[in-house]
Amino acid sequence: MTSTSDFARLSINSATTKKWTLAQVVDGCVNAGIPAIGPWRDRVEEAGLDKAARLIKDAGLRVSSLCRGGFLTAPDAEGQAAALADNRAAILEAVALDTRELFLVVGGLAPGEKDVVAARRRVADRLADLVPFAEENGVRLVLEPLHPMYAADRALISTLGQALDLAAPFDASTVGVAVDTFHVWWDPELKAQIARAGREDRIASYQVCDFNMPIAADPLLSRGYMGDGVVDFATIGTWVRDAGYTGDIEVEIFSQEIWDTDGNTVLSTVKDRYAELVLPYA
């Protein structure tokens, strides 16, 4: 039997219940006894920032993170200025929503570009541009390594080790990293790099969902409920726990099938799977 306290660290990322408005996600979490949410900015914008913040606060929920800033690889001055402006806005939204953790999906190659080394250098440069503003506002920029199948168009950070290298020049309270099981389960360095992330005090988020096989025709939608794919939650969860992480555990699933399922049913399944596969190692 599970109890309310078992779900004390569980958070629902709003992308998991994509068809729900923010108000619906909030209601769903309250009804399900889930104490935290990780909203995407589009859902916050629809609700209006102040109203969104009030809605979440009045419901007694925690905001585990805000998704997402990033897309920092523009090669031209105009694109770079726009990216910085958007990320500064995201930092202020994180403040308004009372979360310290702002996810960054750093971006891929510019159109026609092939030079990953140069594109990654631009990520490092823009990160350096953003850090002072994040620090002033008490927000942590969370570098998320994405699975290498998204390297070209979404994130040229593909491993946790690379994210930690990129974070290294900055204080751990201002630049952190995310461990998302979907993105990193395959990494032969994962154990060592999770331990390193713990030592360096940079684990800002632990996100769980499964990597379903075969890969979906739209590779963005190949995620599944914990237990439906190939991820070893016992092993990765133990590594994250042993690294000292005690924060929220956020469930973020992009899946057409799950999006087509009633949101309350989704939350119920998430809780079951969390209790079975994640909680014992948390």
Next chain:
Amino acid sequence: MTSTSDFARLSINSATTKKWTLAQVVDGCVNAGIPAIGPWRDRVEEAGLDKAARLIKDAGLRVSSLCRGGFLTAPDAEGQAAALADNRAAILEAVALDTRELFLVVGGLAPGEKDVVAARRRVADRLADLVPFAEENGVRLVLEPLHPMYAADRALISTLGQALDLAAPFDASTVGVAVDTFHVWWDPELKAQIARAGREDRIASYQVCDFNMPIAADPLLSRGYMGDGVVDFATIGTWVRDAGYTGDIEVEIFSQEIWDTDGNTVLSTVKDRYAELVLPYA
């Protein structure tokens, strides 16, 4: 203008002209002035091993590699014995075809398995089992890191560094690694690991093809002609050259569109793209 000598290192992997029999690939290469081929075992088997060897030799072609052995992750004694038998057969086929380089695609998780650490340990164990027989026969086992999108079902070796670590206990003349641009272009450690592979004298093959975006609905078929995707052939080619590799450069493209194109047209396009994008850095 290109000359015959420009293509002295070019090899066509038989998967690129999938609809051709081995005899047709051989004829196509001879007619196109391409001096080497990398056959797959199914094409060799169709032709018959002795006949295949004679066909290639009589045409004056080199065999750059044989594709492929591997699939070493069976958890049960029977599966392991079958895998070892199949790989020993592949070693003898390589000998008969007069190539030293036998590609290994090491295999993914067993059905229902989630423990990548244990599955990788089985790869290392089976590799150790195979090495003496490979050594006796003068064949090099070529560990091929595959893109992490194939980690679950095809190869739990995902990076060049990991392949080199796995190769480390064995002599470089018996266990080597492949650098396939499609699989490794995204790796943040690529420059350092190619240099290391050169220092350790383990680069057994340089395979070129592009990584096309968006990823095809069947992710196995997302390859393209050099120049059609995101791979930076100038940079990777320079790293491979600077690592001291002077062997064959094999073109292996899985693509429904290319398979549906006349084979001679495919070879002509391959030559053009090779001359433009690969040769200047070789």
